[in-house]
Amino acid sequence: MRIGELAARSGLSRDAIRFYEKVGLVSGQRLANGYRDFPPETVPWLEYVRTAQTLGFSLAEIARTGEELRDAPDTAQALSALFEAKIKVVDARMTQLADLRAELQARVGSGCPLGARTPAPAG
Structure with a gap:
């Protein structure tokens, strides 16, 4: 076509x-x-x-895995493995975003939010 x-x-x-x-x-x-x-x-x-x-x-992931899926003896199992791997990536990204959010929250009201933050004294 x-x-x-x-x-x-x-x-x-x-x-x-x-x-x-x-x-x-x-x-x-x-x-x-x-x-x-x-x-x-x-x-x-x-x-x-x-x-x-x-x-x-991503398109790169789709291109790379597309051939794997076409050649896989069990497409459902292959897709499940891809989904599980993507979930791990998403979980790691969520952890990074939570850490970033906490860092931003700690800088609110600091007067200079882009300066290096001094760690709290050990007590």
């Missing part, structure tokens, strides 16, 4: 599809007239890409 039809069926813009093609997430063949021709299975793949992005996966 041509890029216009793929855009209509996937809900993505032609520019987004071209970008995904540039970074290697999708591939289309060039016809003799220069038009791109994409296989039908590109539509569900683009839906997967959009869902994965919504779940916090």
Whole structure:
């Protein structure tokens, strides 16, 4: 299918599809007239890409894991492993954000919130 039809069926813009093609997430063949021709299975793949992005996966992660998932004997198990790994990343980020919030809160009213904070004396 041509890029216009793929855009209509996937809900993505032609520019987004071209970008995904540039970074290697999708591939289309060039016809003799220069038009791109994409296989039908590109539509569900683009839906997967959009869902994965919504779940916090980067395009690099999607590209890297896409091949793994296609070749996995048990896709559900492979997806579960990816989700578990992403949960660990999210948990670590939440801890970092909580620490950052505490640091910012400690600086409220300090007069110079960007200066080095002196630790409280040990008591």
